[in-house]
Amino acid sequence: MQKPIVFFDIDGTLLTEEKTIPDTTKKAVRLLQEKGIHTVIATGRVPKMFYWIQKELNIDSYVSMNGQYVVFEGKEIYANPIDPKRLQSLSEMTESNGHALAYCSHNDFKASVKNHPFIESGFDALMMSYPEVNPEFYKHTSIYQGHLYCKDKDEKLYFDHFPDLSFVKWHDCAYDILPKGASKAVGIRKMLEVLDMKIEDSFAFGDGLNDLEMLTEAGTGIAMGNAVPEAKAVADIITTSSSNNGILNGLIQVGLLERDLVL
Incomplete structure (x- = not known):
């Protein structure tokens, strides 16, 4: 039997609300690795944001x-990458509406404007400082994801104007911007193809709206106890919260770790 592979979301999954990694999560991941099980991060974040993890x-x-x-x-x-022409249209529209963007490359991210309250709120939630500002960042490098910062009442302006893009809410007044059809599930399929692995040998842990496709696609989808209702609805299993040994308990529940050897 082929060794399984486990995908972990970050915020609300590997990390608690305080943005710390519980000791039980560190232990659980280490035990998986000792068993030769692939461990993979699956996140909406830019790599620069999770090097420390x-x-x-x-x-x-x-x-x-x-x-x-x-x-x-x-x-x-x-x-x-996202089509630069679409990013230019987005940039022009957000500027005229008084909204804001962030642009995410493979190793960095930049904001379109200084001191925007919605950007401040979003990055405060991540416990990160305000990003550097470069409104022309998308013109000089490949951008794989954007962030839109606007109020809920204004979101439809962008939904209607950019039907070829997806807008996934991740915080108050903050949305991930992706090409239509993009999701963590697509990335998982690409990795499984390279590894020549079957989908039924995959497990995925998540808690947010951007985890829905991943939880549905994986052989076994595991929602955290602190997950949004939509994630719990599509998951195969619901574990405890990220701050209450959720990763460890979930891995025991699906049989990837043995309770007697862990606790």
């Missing part, structure tokens, strides 16, 4: 920016 957990494979940029054991295996 990779180092802490000894994980060098990831599905980042919601499936737009995929790396296995340090090697890029899939990249799907």
